[in-house]
Amino acid sequence: MTDQVKLSPDSAKDRPAERETFDVVIVGAGFGGLAALHKFRDELGYSVRLIEAASGAGGVWYWNGYPGARCDVESLQYALAFSPELTQEWSWTERFSAQPEILAYVNHVVERFDMARDMRLDTRVTSASYDETSANWIIKTDRGDQYDARYVIMATGPLSTPYMPAWPGLDDFKGEIHHTGLWPHEPVDLSDKRVAIVGTGSSGVQAATAVSQEAEHLFVFQRTPHHIVPATNRPLDGDEQNAVKARYPELYANWTSSPAGMSWRSLPTDDPVVTGDKSALEVGDEERQATFERAWNYGGTTLHRSFNDLLIDERASQYANEFIAGKIATLVKDPETAALLVPTQYYGTKRLILETGYYEIFNQPNVTLVDAKSDPIECLTAKGIRTGSTDYDVDVIIFATGYDALTGSLNRIDIRGRDGMTLADAWRDGPQSHLGIMVSGFPNIFLISGPQSPSALANVIVANEQQVNWVSDAVRYLDDHDIPAMEPETEAQAKWVEEVNARGMASIYTKGANWYWGANINGKSPSFLCFINFADYKAACDEIASTHYSGFVLADAKQSA
Ligand code: NAP
Numbered sequence: 001m002t003d004q005v006k007l008s009p010d011s012a013k014d015r016p017a018e019r020e021t022f023d024v025v026i027v028g029a030g031f032g033g034l035a036a037l038h039k040f041r042d043e044l045g046y047s048v049r050l051i052e053a054a055s056g057a058g059g060v061w062y063w064n065g066y067p068g069a070r071c072d073v074e075s076l077q078y079a080l081a082f083s084p085e086l087t088q089e090w091s092w093t094e095r096f097s098a099q100p101e102i103l104a105y106v107n108h109v110v111e112r113f114d115m116a117r118d119m120r121l122d123t124r125v126t127s128a129s130y131d132e133t134s135a136n137w138i139i140k141t142d143r144g145d146q147y148d149a150r151y152v153i154m155a156t157g158p159l160s161t162p163y164m165p166a167w168p169g170l171d172d173f174k175g176e177i178h179h180t181g182l183w184p185h186e187p188v189d190l191s192d193k194r195v196a197i198v199g200t201g202s203s204g205v206q207a208a209t210a211v212s213q214e215a216e217h218l219f220v221f222q223r224t225p226h227h228i229v230p231a232t233n234r235p236l237d238g239d240e241q242n243a244v245k246a247r248y249p250e251l252y253a254n255w256t257s258s259p260a261g262m263s264w265r266s267l268p269t270d271d272p273v274v275t276g277d278k279s280a281l282e283v284g285d286e287e288r289q290a291t292f293e294r295a296w297n298y299g300g301t302t303l304h305r306s307f308n309d310l311l312i313d314e315r316a317s318q319y320a321n322e323f324i325a326g327k328i329a330t331l332v333k334d335p336e337t338a339a340l341l342v343p344t345q346y347y348g349t350k351r352l353i354l355e356t357g358y359y360e361i362f363n364q365p366n367v368t369l370v371d372a373k374s375d376p377i378e379c380l381t382a383k384g385i386r387t388g389s390t391d392y393d394v395d396v397i398i399f400a401t402g403y404d405a406l407t408g409s410l411n412r413i414d415i416r417g418r419d420g421m422t423l424a425d426a427w428r429d430g431p432q433s434h435l436g437i438m439v440s441g442f443p444n445i446f447l448i449s450g451p452q453s454p455s456a457l458a459n460v461i462v463a464n465e466q467q468v469n470w471v472s473d474a475v476r477y478l479d480d481h482d483i484p485a486m487e488p489e490t491e492a493q494a495k496w497v498e499e500v501n502a503r504g505m506a507s508i509y510t511k512g513a514n515w516y517w518g519a520n521i522n523g524k525s526p527s528f529l530c531f532i533n534f535a536d537y538k539a540a541c542d543e544i545a546s547t548h549y550s551g552f553v554l555a556d557a558k559q560s561a
Helices: 031-043 083-090 099-113 203-209 237-244 249-255 285-298 314-331 335-341 459-481 490-505 536-545
Strands: 019-027 048-051 125-131 136-142 147-153 176-179 194-198 218-222 228-230 353-355 367-371 377-378 384-388 390-392 396-399 414-416 446-449 485-490 553-555
Touching: 019 031, 031 048, 031 099, 031 459, 083 249, 136 390, 147 459, 194 203, 194 384, 203 353, 228 285, 237 249, 237 490, 285 396, 314 335, 314 384, 335 367, 367 384, 384 414, 446 459, 459 536, 485 490
Parallel strands: 019 048, 019 147, 125 414, 147 446, 176 396, 194 218, 194 396, 218 367, 228 353
Antiparallel strands: 125 136, 136 147, 377 384, 384 390, 485 553
16 A cells, blocks of 8 residues: 655655646645545636645545554545545445555545646645735745635645643653654554553544554553443445445435434444434333443444434433443453543543454553543653653653644634734634635635534535535636625624534533533633534535525625726
């Protein structure tokens, strides 16, 4: 498997700075950026330049090459759909794909659609400024490039700015430091090393499981026990894949009209018995236990949908917690360690984590669970990590401490709209957008997976393509009607922000500290960052498009000329 896109001569590291004009500049070569490149260049015939900071395409799948990295959306649903041929020709090897296989798929897409020639790798966009006179954007990079473009598409990703708490002593540590979200592309040798992993979200759980197999000793620093259930990963056989391929358009339509952008009633892997039609409160103990058990064994996110009120009702949520606690007690031999792993917050408050052998690592003599809640990390020292009570001497520290989600990657680019207003200033008290796609005062710049869109709470590839389709329809509408620019009406934008926050506040997600509302980062303005319910979102987008972009200001061609 290749692990990065071949560099075309133009994107070699020593290329000269460019000064060019394009119809569309796309920032980011993750799934959203690649879908946009295909749509605008191959389907609509626009001139396009795609700029990417990494040395290869793939976005998070380029950067997250840490040991054990794997997707928690089923492979058969986690793929691009823009080309019917692509959906038929690619085959996955496992129910949940590992990062190298996803990266190989990305590189296949790049090569198959000849994308590298319009990409510039190893190039970071530093600023984008709107010139009101010409209704053009001027995009500058750290390589000295300057691109002029009528449209900008920010496909910078919802979870692409790694977050690391600013502990004192970070510079004092003499060993190696890595973040799961910035994993080196050179091999990292952890064998016979003393390793600390800080954080037990999806990244930390996967990394700890893999690293426990090679490290001399692994210390897992856990602050909050998350809800962790078996992935029940397995090889995918040909018949199973062919059954999905044969019904692809019908299944895809099903996914795009479901709340999470994927569906559990359409895959051969779905359990026909766990229907999620009942409340956890309306059944007896025996039936509830049997349903939980069946969902647990089926794996993936089946437990999530075993009853229809786990994410809504406090008692139902407690039943799920009790069931998980019972499982942990049978899997982890040391009762104290088992007790520490039991989640106490509402079921579903943080993203459900899929594991393969995670609980069992705590039965190994070379693994120690450190309770970073009762004994928090105070600082790093030359030799390792110091908590209130103990010094943990290690050779390597792996931070799995998450991301400055949704706004982080946009805020670190100097984006300036009308009157030189910066996006960072416009969002000082939390993001403001319409549909999570456009921001008032910033005409013709479109966000893919932006804050206040559902992408990070849904099947992100399906959500990305839905947004790319909406944006390209809008752009075509502007061009067909000779309209130079569009941006949200402030009133419509305010209503959208209100709706996003109302849904967030009414949900389970705001009952705990998590990245869905910026609560994982000290000082980040609290504001709900994701629109809940992809199906409702798509309906809202469709409605706006069908009413010729009501809620958006479409500039008059003569006024801007
Ligand atoms: P995360 O879910 O935000 O987890 C960060 C971890 O770091 C948490 O355990 C957090 O503890 C801990 N942490 C942060 N600051 C700390 C501190 N000062 N002291 C001690 N611990 C601290 O990040 P992630 O695991 O990278 O996952 C982020 C998202 O990426 C996921 O929710 C998922 O959407 C996506 N992802 C998906 C996959 C997959 O598909 N399987 C894999 C990786 C990531 P607290 O919980 O106490 O805050």
